[in-house]
Amino acid sequence: MSFTIAVAGKGGTGKTTISSLIVGHLLRKGKTPVFAVDADANVNLNEQLGVKVDSTIGGMREELKKKIGANEVPAGMSKDMYMEYLLQDTLVESSGFDLLVMGRPEGPGCYCAANNMLKRYIDILAKNYPYVVIDNEAGMEHLSRRTTQKIDLLLLVSEPNPIGIMTAARIKDLAKEMEVSVKETGLIINRVNGQAPESLIEEAKNYGLEVLGTIPADDMLIDYVIKHTPLVELPEDSPVVRALDTILGKFGI
Structure with a gap:
C-alpha cells in the first residue's frame, strides 16, 4: 500500500515548494520511486523537480472525449485500453520519481465515463509506488471531484499570518465535508523569520490545527527559484531542508 501525502493551502503560501521538498526528502531517504501529482491548474511542480512536461491529464481527457465522440478510438483498442495508453503517455518518468500533471480543470460537457476511468487508473498507478505526493490547488478541486479519496497525511x-491559518482550517473542514479519508492532518507555517509568534500558534490551536513546525525564510531557496534550479537539488544543510x-x-518518513 502506498502512503499518500497531500499538500494544500491558500494560493501563494508555498505549497509547490513544500511538495518539491517532500519529494527531495523521499529521494534522499531512498524511499523510491515516488509518485508526484501536480493537481494545481497553475502547473509548476515540474520546474521545481527539474523535469519537462509535454502533456497533462486535462489535455488527455479532452482528446479522449473528442476521439470517442467522433468514434475515432484506434482500431483494436477498447476505451479502457486507449485511456491507459494515453495515461502512460502523460506520465513523466525521472530518476527516483514519476510525475503526473493534472493540468486544466474540466471544461464544458462533463464526460463522467472519462473521469471514472481516469480515477480508476490513477488509483491503480499509485499502488506501484511506496509514496504519493500530491500538490493540490488552492480550491481543492481535485478533492471535491474525489480524484483524491484517501490521504494518509x-x-x-x-x-x-491569521488569514493563512484561517484558510488552512477551512480546507481541513472541506476535506471532512467531502468525506475524504484523512488519517492525520497538520499545519506547516512557511516563510518564518525567526520564531513563529505565539499568537499564531494559539490561533491555529483554536481552529483545531496542530502546528507541526515552521519553514524558515531562506535566501538560498529564493536564489534557486530565480535561477530556475530544481529545489530537489537543495543541499541537506539548507535550513528549509533541515x-x-x-x-x-x-511521522517516521
Missing part, C-alpha cells in the same frame, strides 16, 4: 501550508526533514521525521 494532509499537510496544510500557511504563511505566518526544517522539513524534522517535520516529516515526526
